[in-house]
Amino acid sequence: METEIVSAVSERTEVIVEAAARLFLGPGRVSMDDLARELGMSKKTIYRHFPDKHSLLTAVLDRQFGAIERTLTAAARETAGRPFGEQVRGFLIAACGELDRIGAAQLATGRGDPVLRRHVEQRMDAVVYQRLDELFRDGDRRGLLSTPPELLSEIIRGAVERLLNSQLPRQLDRSAADLLRATVDTVLYGAIRPADE
Incomplete structure (x- = not known):
């Protein structure tokens, strides 16, 4: 019973x-x-x-970030063993696609509430950015980066946040994930050394 x-x-x-x-x-x-x-x-x-409304919104956000985490785990499994550039690209495209799908612009602003905004920032850091940082550190340890991993992380963080909160995707009639894919390709093209070097 x-x-x-x-x-x-x-x-x-x-x-x-x-x-x-x-x-x-x-x-x-x-x-x-x-x-x-x-x-x-x-x-x-x-x-x-x-x-209260805060606890409900926190539950909503945690649910959304749980979905992001599952997507990123699946993307990492899919690209395991592939060249480093494909791993980074797969991770970022999965992250941005999921963030775009769940309305990250609203998430990022916390709907104007500073407590929710802080919660979103903490979850973004734990679920997305810490994993990204580790991926770049791993690439650096393996000698695959010609650029400091911290710089790459900052560039990508800025691009993700800007694209998700920008009017540019609508103006270009593309998703934020599509534009991030182009950004990643542009940034990583000169940042990752070929495997045969």
Whole structure:
């Protein structure tokens, strides 16, 4: 009996987080009243699962970053054993594609909330940038980089954040992931030494 109750609570929590992700990461401002209407439940019921809007938004963000982490792990597995440039390119394209898909522009701004913005920055660092830094350090240890790995990391971080928050993808009718692919190819073309050197 207790297992059934826990399962029902978990299911309801997941339904709330899923609806909140759809609404809160979409365009425009959304209130808890809007979410309650969408779910067909009272705000009181939502607040039984999440004590405040911040905790709900944090759960939404953590769910989104969990998806990014799974995508990056899969991309690393796919490119394992391939040339270093393909590994870096695969990682970055997967990261930017996933960030673009889940609405990273809204994530990056934290919807105007400094606490959420800090949470997003911490999750971006832990899920994306620390992995990228390690990939570049590994390339440097193997003698595959002609540029300091820290510089490459900073260039790529700047490009990712700029492209995800820029109007350029819409102006060029391309996705942020497409433009990052071009950026990565441009930056890495001169940064990675050929394997036969």
